Amino acid sequence: MQSFHITFKSGVEKDLKKIAREFIPSLLEKAESLAKDPIPRDCVKISGAENYYRVRSGEYRIIYQVLRDEREVVIHYIRHRRVVYRHF
Numbered sequence: 001m002q003s004f005h006i007t008f009k010s011g012v013e014k015d016l017k018k019i020a021r022e023f024i025p026s027l028l029e030k031a032e033s034l035a036k037d038p039i040p041r042d043c044v045k046i047s048g049a050e051n052y053y054r055v056r057s058g059e060y061r062i063i064y065q066v067l068r069d070e071r072e073v074v075i076h077y078i079r080h081r082r083v084v085y086r087h088f
Contacts, residue, residue: 015078
């Protein structure tokens with residue numbers, strides 16, 4: 001199976017600056033694992049948004065979009081679960 005390309009939106013860098021350093025490696029590892037399996041078992045489709053999903057990593061959520069035709073996963077947000085859903 002050919003892997004997907006991972007793209008981070010510009011706001012993700014700002015999101016990561018607000019997160020404690022100890023959590024960043026596991027969050028990035030989880031995000032990069034989406035290249036091999038963009039829709040893992042633990043993902044949840046976001047209702048009302050086409051091709052948008054979320055995965056958990058501790059108290060944080062990674063919100064991303066799967067573009068199957070382009071074989072691309074676009075990471076939109078990496079934020080704490082308290083605030084991540086304010087945009088949906």
